[in-house]
Amino acid sequence: MKQVELRNVSKSYDGKSQVLKGIDVTINPGEFFVLVGPSGCGKSTMLRMIAGLEEISGGDLYIGDVYSNHSPPSKRNLSMVFQNYALYPHLTVEQNILFGLHTKKITKAEQKKRCNETAEMLGLSELLKRKPRQLSGGQRQRVALARSIVTHAPICLMDEPLSNLDAKLRSKMRSEIRQIQKRLGITMIYVTHDQTEAMTMADRMMILHHGQVQQIGGPIDIYNFPSNTFVASFIGAPPMNLSQVSFRDREIVLDDHRAISISEEMARSIPIEERIIAGIRSEHIKLAKGGKVSFYAEAVNVEVLGTETLITFITGNKQWIAKWSGQWNISIGEKLPLYIDCADLYLFKQETGECIWHQSNRHDQYSLKEAIF
Amino acid sequence: MKQVELRNVSKSYDGKSQVLKGIDVTINPGEFFVLVGPSGCGKSTMLRMIAGLEEISGGDLYIGDVYSNHSPPSKRNLSMVFQNYALYPHLTVEQNILFGLHTKKITKAEQKKRCNETAEMLGLSELLKRKPRQLSGGQRQRVALARSIVTHAPICLMDEPLSNLDAKLRSKMRSEIRQIQKRLGITMIYVTHDQTEAMTMADRMMILHHGQVQQIGGPIDIYNFPSNTFVASFIGAPPMNLSQVSFRDREIVLDDHRAISISEEMARSIPIEERIIAGIRSEHIKLAKGGKVSFYAEAVNVEVLGTETLITFITGNKQWIAKWSGQWNISIGEKLPLYIDCADLYLFKQETGECIWHQSNRHDQYSLKEAIF
C-alpha cells in the first residue's frame, strides 16, 4: 500500500505536441484507481511514466512520498501487467511467475512458497509446468496477474489487461482482479477504454481525453454527475442522448420544435444567452402514461435484449435511444408517446461542453432499508 | 432473396470425428438468420459449407431450390463478409469494392454507378481513394459490407463481422447492418458467438453446440423458452442461474436447504423420481417486500452499472446473480431478503438438460397499447 501522486505532469514524445497535459492526481493507498478514456488519449503513456518506462517531460511524480521522476523502474517497487501479458513464451508458468524474483534477494524456498500460494489463489496450481502457448486466454491473464502479485509490490499497474478476452471471461476476471486487489490491499492503477470495466471495478476513476483530465471521482458519481459532454457520452451504455436546444419560457425546445417543459427553479438557473446542449439518459425517456406526454416519436429501431428493450427514434437530426426494462413488442414505425421529466435533464454549455445544470440527486438510487420498508 | 435449405447436413474434417451432425434447417428468403454458439461449435464450418469453401460430408444443400452440394463458390450467387474483413491491403477502397465485379460481366459504367450508390449508402463516399490501413475499424467493416452489397447477390453470409470492433461501434454497426439487410431484402446468414448480437439482429436464430442444433426460433422465444440448460445459460446476460434441486411437497429445495414454494399445478407436472435442475433468470430474483421472503442471502459482489445493479450471492456451491434496475447502494456482506416467484422458474432434466417446465407466458412482456391504457 503506497500512495502515488502526480503533480502537473506532462509528456511529449517529440518535444512539440503534448500527449499529456498538466495531470494532477493523488492515488490513495489501497485504492483501485481506473484510468479510462478513448484510444490514443494517453492512458498507457501515463501508466508507463509511473512505471518508469517512459521519461517524464514535465511535473513531478511521487511514489509513497518519494520523488521518483528519475528512479529506474526496478527501484519503484511496483509491478505491472501488460495488455498482451508479456509472458515469456519459452518459460513455464512457474518460471514466468518467478521471473526476476532472484533480484529481490528472496530465498529459493520463499520463492517456491510464494509461487505456490499465488498459483493456488489464482487457480493455476495445475498449470505450473505448462508453457504459455498451452494456456487459454484467461489462464494467460492469470499468469500475468500472478507474476505481478508474487513480487508483493505495494503498487500494481495494469494496462488493459482484459481486452484480449471474450465477454464472458472478461466479466469473470473483473471480479477476480477486484477481489484479489482488496484482499492484498494493493494500490491498483488500472487502464482501460471499456467503461463497463471502469464502472464495475473502480473505487475512483479518472477520465482522460486528448491528454487532459476530464473528471476524477467514484463511478456512480461520474455516471450521475458528468462534468461535461465528453464524460456524459463516454460513460453509460447506450450513451447519454445529447441535442442542441433553445429556450422558450419554461420550455426547452429541441431543434425540431419538440418541447419539454421545465421547472421554474431550473428555468432560473439557465443563462438565457448561452447556446445550450441538453442531455438525457436513455433510461429516463419513458413511455408517457396517463396523458403526461412530452412528445411523440416514431421508432426507427427496436432491440429487445431479454430483460430490456432499446428503442431508437429521431429528434431533429439526432438518433436518441430510450431504454425500457422488460420485453416490449414494438414494431418499427410505430408512434410512441414519450415523457421526459425535466429533473432528469442535464444541460451543458455548447462551447466548452461543461455541465451547467443537473439534478442534485438521482431518484433511482436505492438503499436496502428504504426499499424494503 | 433466395431460400437456403440444409437437409441432414454433416461435416467431418478428418473422416473420424463429426464437426457438424444432422443439421436440418430452412432459411427463408429475406430472413435475417443468426447462427450462434460457443467457440468451436461449428458455426464457421456451416457457413463455409453454404459458401462452398468447405466440402459437405453428408446431406444436401439447396440454394434457391437448386441442389448445390458441388457447385463452386462463384456459382452460388452469394456474397460473404469475413471476420477480419479480408480487405485487399494494396487496393483502394473503391478497388476493393469493385474487385471481382468484372467476372460478373458488368460494364465499367454500371460498376462505377453501383460503387457510388453503395458507398453513399454506407457513408464511404469520402474514403473511396484511401487504402484499408488508413481506415478505422468501423470504416473497414463498412468497406467489407459494401463489397458484399455491391455484387447484388441475393444471399449474404457474414462470419462474426463485428467481433473486431469495440463495444460502441459494434452496437452502431448492428443496427446499420440490420437496416441495410431489410432495405435490400437480402437473405442474411450471420454467424456470431455474441448473444447480444444474436438477440438484437436475428429474425430467427439457431443455437449450435458441439455441432448439433440446440434450438431454432425467434430471439425472444428462445430467451423465454430455452429448450435446454445449454440454451438457458448461453442466452441472457448474466446467464440464467441454475442449480440442482430436490422436491419436498409443494416446495423446491436447493442444495443448501433453502426452499421455494411452488404452485399446485406446477407440482403436479413434475415427475418426482427425476433429478432436476431449476433455473431462474437474474432479473426474477427480486428484493422481497412486505414479508414475502423466499430466502435470505449475503451479497458477495455488487456491481452498479449506471441503470442497474448486479448482486452476486452464494446458494449451495453456486454463485447466483440477481439483477435489479436502478443504482443500489449495497455493501458486500449485507444480508438481502430475496423473493422468487415460482412462476418464473424453469425446470430441466438433469441428464439431458431438456426443459420440462416453464411458464407459458412471461409477465414482463408488454405491448404499447396495454401499457398506456
Added chain:
Amino acid sequence: MSITRKIVLYSLLTLSVLFMMFPIFYAFMISFMQGGEILRGNLIPDSFTFANYQSAFEKVPLFQYLWNSFYVSAVVMIGQLIVSSLAAYAFVFMSFKGRDFIFFVFISTMMIPWEATMVPNFITVQKLGWLNSYSSLTIPFFALAFGTFLLRQQFKTIPKELFEASQVAGISRFRFFWNVVLPVSKTSLITLGIYSFLTTWNMYLWPLLVTNNESVRTVQIGLKQLQSQEISTEWGVVMAAVVVVILPTLILLFIGQKRLQNGLTQGAIK
C-alpha cells in the same frame, strides 16, 4: 539510457564498424596508390590518383562487363522472382498430393554443392546451344530453393480469407496470384530481389566457364583478368577494379538495407 551506457555502446559500435569496414576502406585507399607505395605497405596514399581506375578501364572493358553483370543480375532477379513465387504460391494456396514431400525435395536442393554439378551442367548448357549467351548465365538460376522458402513463409502470412473472398467473387487462381498475392508481398519480393541480384552479381566460376567473349562476360571475370600469374600484378589497378565491382552492390545494399532486413527475417523465423 544512462550516459555511461551510451558511451560504452557508441564505443563498441564504432570499434566494430572500424573492424568491419577496414578491409573495404583499405581497398579504397590502395586503389588510389601508385606502384611502389603499395609494395611498401602504406595505408594512406601519398597523393590520390585516379590513374589506376583509368588503366583498369583501359585494360578490360569494364563498362561492358558492368553492363553485362547488371543485365544478367537483373534477369536472374526477375526470373527467380517469377519462378520462386509461382512455386511458393502452389505450396501455400493449393493442396495436392505429395505437396510436403515436394517441398522437402526443394529444400534439400540447398545442400547440393554447386561445384559438383558444374560439369554436367556445362554439357547440358552446351547441348542447349546456350554457350556464350545470356541464357546460360541466367536460366539455370531461375529456380531457387531459398527464394521459394522465403516467399512461402511470406505467403503463409496472407490471410486465407483473402483467397476465399476471391473464390466467392469468382476470381481465377492466377488472377488472385497476380493481383493480390504479389502486390501484397511486395516487401518480400524486394528482399528476394536484392538478395538474388547480389548473389548473381558475385558469381564467378560459372560465367567464366560458359562465356567466351566480352560481349556477355561479367565484371567478376574482369577482376580476375587484371591479375596475372607469372608476371607481376598491378595491385593498384586490381583494387581499382575491386572498388568498381563492389560499388554497385554496396550502393544497392545501402539503399535496400532496411527492406532486406525485414524481408529476410520474415523468411527466417516463422
Added chain:
Amino acid sequence: MGLLYLSPSIILFGLFLFYPMIRTLYLSFFLTDGQGVPVSFVGFENFTYLFQSASFQKSITATILFVLYTVPLGVILALFFAIIANEKVRGIGFFRTMFSSTMGMSVAASSVIWMFMYNPAIGIFNKLVVALGGSEVQWLLDPKFALLSVAVSTIWMNTGFSFLILLGGLQNIDEHLYENADIAGVSYWYKLRKITVPLLSPTLFFIVTVSLINSFQTFGQIDILTKGGPIESTNVIVYSIYKDAFVNYNVGSASAQATILFFCILFITILQFKLGERKVHYQ
C-alpha cells in the same frame, strides 16, 4: 493444378540440380576420361581409395575444422553486432548499414583484399603484429594459421548476411518482455541470457543451419587465398572436388567426394533439425 505452378521450378531443378547430382552419383562408380566420359566401371573403388587416402582424410579434417571455426564464431560475432545495433540510439541506422555491408561484397573482391592484408611482407596484419611487438606470421603459408586465416576472412564475408537476419530476429521480440524485466530489475546479462537468446533461437537456428551449409560449400576464398595449401591444410572437400575434377581430371573421384559431401551435409542438417528443434522456442 498446383503442379502447373511448380513446373518451372521442377523442370529447372531437375535439369540443373537433380540430373547433374544423379549423374555425379553415377560417375562416382567409374573411372572417366578427361572429358568426364565414363571409361571403366570400378564399383566402390573410388570410395575405398578415398577413405584410405591420407589426402582425403586431411580434406575431411580441414572441412570439419573450417566449419567449426566459421560457424560458431561467425554467428557469435554477427549476434554481437546485432545486439549492439539493436539499441535505439541516434545514428543507429548508419551503423546497421555498415554492419550489413559485407553482404554486398563478392567473394572474389573480398578475397583479393584479404589476400593483400595477409601478405606477410606488406600486409596490414603483420604490420600490426610487429607494431605490437610480436613476430611476423606467415598467415596463409603456415599450416597452423592458414585455415584459421581463411576462416577469419570467411567470417568477415558472411557477417553481413547473418547480421541482417539476426537483427531482424531481435526486432521481432516483444518490447514488453524487456519492460517487464526492467520492472523486475534483472541485469543486462540476465536479460540477454534468459530473454534474448531463447527468443532468438528460431532465428539463430535458421542462421546456424544456413551457415553450416554455406561453410561446407566454401570455395571462392580458398581458391584465391590458398589454393588448398599449405600441405593441403585448407584443402576442404569442395576445393578438393574442384581440383580433382577440373585440374586433375579425375571426375570419378571428384564425383565420389561430391556424393560423400552431399550426404554429409544432408546428415548434419537433419541432425541439426532433430537436435535443434528441441532447443528452439517457437512463439
Added chain:
Amino acid sequence: STTGSQTEGESTSGAEAEETSGKQEVVFWHAMSGELETVLNDIAADFNESQDNIEVKPIFQGTYEEALTKFNTVAGTEDAPTIMQVFEVGTKYMIDSGHIQPVQKFIDEDNYDTSQWEKNISNYYTVDGEQYSMPFNSSTPVLIYNKDAFEAAGLDPEKAPMTYSELKDAAKKLTKAEGGETSQYGFSILNYGWFFEELLAEQGGHYVDNENGRAGNATKATFNDDLGLNVFQLISDMHKEGTYYNVGQNWDDMRAAFQSGKMAMYLDSSAGVKAIVDNADFEVGVSYLPIPDDSERNGVIIGGASVWMSSGIAEEKQKAAWEFMKYLTTPEVQAEWHVKTGYFAINPAAYDQDLVTQEWAKYPQLKVTVDQLRDTKTNTATQGALISVFPESRQKVVTAMESLYQGMDPKEALDQAAEETNRALEVANIKQGN
C-alpha cells in the same frame, strides 16, 4: 536443337564461320591476364590489320587450369576454339586428348623451316620427332638476387652462387637475424613444382621413367632418386639453418617479399625479370640456377605454354590459324613479345632486332636468361617429362615441399609425392586402356 536457340550476345564460338564478312575467324583461347593480355591483344590486332583474310580473336579463359577445363569440355564440338594455349604440363594430356591437330602437318605442307626456332624450346613440344604444338610464351627459371644486399653482406655482387654450397654460404651471410626475428633471409623458392623439376633437370635427372615418358608411357615417378633428394635436402637444410624463407605459392607474394627486402635471393621466371628490375629500389642481379657441388650443369627445361590447333574444324580455318602462328614466330613479333613480356623469343633471330638490343642494353639481366637457355644441353632430361597427370603430380610435390618447412624428412616427403604420382599414373594408364 543446337541451332536457333542462340540468344542475345554475339556468338563467337570456335567454329562459327564468318562467311558474311569474308574473313576467316580464328578464335584464340588463352590464359594471359593482366599486362600480358594487353600485349597479346596488340599483336593480334596488328596481325588482323596486316592482311584482309583472317580475323584473330584472342579470348581470355581464366587460368591455365580453367582454360584447359573449358577446352576439355568443348573439344571436338563446334564450340572449340581454333587455337588453344595450353601450359607445358598439359602437353601429354593434349596429345592424348585426340582433339588436336599437330602443327607438323602444316610445317610439312608449307615446308616451313623450324630450324629457325630455338631448339631448346621447340624440343619440349616435339614427341617422336613430330612437332605437336607451337611454342608461344616460354620462360625458364633464373636465380635473382639483390646486389645491394650482396654488397652489404660483403659478397661480390657480380658473382652469384653457382653451386649449392656457394648458395648456402651466401645465404648465411645474407641472412640478417636479430633476437629470433629475421629481417632478411638468404634464399627462397616459390612452392611450385616447376622449380623442383628445373633443379632436377639441371642435374640431368628424370622426373619419370621411360626416358621422362618420351620413350613410351611413363609408369613410375623417378624424381625421388638421389638427384631429386639433393634439391629437397638443400631446401630442408637451408630452412633448418634459418636462411630460407617460405614465400608460399603466390608469385606476387614472392616478388613483394623480394622487393621489400625480405629475402636477398630467390628463383623466379625469366618472364618476371623486367618487372622486378623496374620495381626494385635496389640493383637486381640475375644468374643461372645453382647445381649441387659435384654435379655437372645440364640445363633447364622450358616452361610456359604453347599454342595448339584444334582438330575437326574446317581446313581453311586451320590454315588461317597456321598463318597466324607463323606470324607469331616472325622475328619482329617475337622481338616485341620478348621485350614487352619478358618471355623468350622462339625465333632467336628476334634477339638481333634493334628493339631487343636496345632493351638488353637497358636490362643486361635479360641476356643472362637467354644465355642460360642456350647453354642447355639437349636431352630427355631438359626436354621435360611427358605425363598426363602432371598438374596432379605437381600438387603432390608442392605438398612435399611444404612439409619440409614443417620439419619432415626430405626423403620421406619426396617418396610420398612419388608414390602418389605413381598412383595417379596408374589410374591414368587404366583410363587409357593400357
